[in-house]
Amino acid sequence: MTTDQQWDIVTSVGITALAVAAARALEAHREDRLVHDPYAAAFVEAARPEAPMPTTPQEVDELAEQYSSIWNQLEMDQYMGVRSRYFDDFFAAASEAGIEQVVILASGLDTRAYRLAWPAGAVVYEIDQPKVLEFKQTVLEEQGATASCEPRAIPIDLREDWQSALLEAGFDSSAPTAWLAEGLLPYLSAAAQQRLLETVERLSATGSRLAVEDFSDLSKMLQDEEMVELGKQWGIDMRDLLHADDRRSAAEVVGGFGWTTEVREAEEVAEGYGRSLDSFPMKGVGRFLAAEKGI
Numbered sequence: 001m002t003t004d005q006q007w008d009i010v011t012s013v014g015i016t017a018l019a020v021a022a023a024r025a026l027e028a029h030r031e032d033r034l035v036h037d038p039y040a041a042a043f044v045e046a047a048r049p050e051a052p053m054p055t056t057p058q059e060v061d062e063l064a065e066q067y068s069s070i071w072n073q074l075e076m077d078q079y080m081g082v083r084s085r086y087f088d089d090f091f092a093a094a095s096e097a098g099i100e101q102v103v104i105l106a107s108g109l110d111t112r113a114y115r116l117a118w119p120a121g122a123v124v125y126e127i128d129q130p131k132v133l134e135f136k137q138t139v140l141e142e143q144g145a146t147a148s149c150e151p152r153a154i155p156i157d158l159r160e161d162w163q164s165a166l167l168e169a170g171f172d173s174s175a176p177t178a179w180l181a182e183g184l185l186p187y188l189s190a191a192a193q194q195r196l197l198e199t200v201e202r203l204s205a206t207g208s209r210l211a212v213e214d215f216s217d218l219s220k221m222l223q224d225e226e227m228v229e230l231g232k233q234w235g236i237d238m239r240d241l242l243h244a245d246d247r248r249s250a251a252e253v254v255g256g257f258g259w260t261t262e263v264r265e266a267e268e269v270a271e272g273y274g275r276s277l278d279s280f281p282m283k284g285v286g287r288f289l290a291a292e293k294g295i
């Protein structure tokens, strides 16, 4: 991103959060679904984006002519299902290990705070832009959503001093934390990504865990005309929004802090869930990192 502007749920990078919610809504209709997000479709319905964002297979069919050829080719929902499930499993394992403090960086319309079973006493901090979180809260209230954790919204830009905002909201840096950065890093410059990971390291007690959707080569994504075309339909210029500058992977950075790291290719993770990403255009680009801060 080239400017420090604010955005809402239908503009700039905000609309990518809506698109991800639409993909999760579609996932819920699959017989072999990997996640079920009961609120995803309601977000799309409430936002009324100008670009069509199908949330049911019927809508995909209806929009086939003008839109879904791209949607289908991208197989976005296939990938999002895998990605969502992988990070759901990450949190299940963290809860199992006794971690009760969670921070979701760039939470967007992620509803894990509401749809996952959390241990008693768990607190889930969600950081994103103010208007995105405001929209999310309104829809969740309309839906009567309840959570088994205590969700705490931190409305701030992640390029600003979010550390202070988090601490002011009650974050305990002496307790182990489970962190997530899903669908975030491409929207940060290399320098902002580095600062973000340094802040995570600074705030993490021993035993903390971090999961990241990492990318091997973002420039490959930007060379994909269909991806860029899809962005245009959403009113965004992917080449302006995404940073393809040279950077160290998140695994390299946190590995350098002494964390243990496990990196898995998205295709391999998908196979483990019985799903193929063979025709996914970002093939070989997406990977998932799970890291832990040891003693």
Ligand SMILES: C[S@@+](CC[C@H](N)C(=O)[O-])C[C@H]1O[C@@H](n2cnc3c(N)ncnc32)[C@H](O)[C@@H]1O
Residues within 6 Å of the ligand: 013, 014, 016, 017, 020, 021, 105, 106, 107, 108, 109, 110, 127, 128, 129, 132, 156, 157, 158, 159, 181, 182, 183, 184, 187, 188
């Ligand atoms: C593709 S969406 C992913 C949302 C969510 N993590 C998910 O997977 O459903 C990208 C999100 O990153 C947020 N985001 C991007 N840059 C940000 C920044 N500098 N500060 C706060 N949020 C940011 C956007 O507002 C948006 O919600």
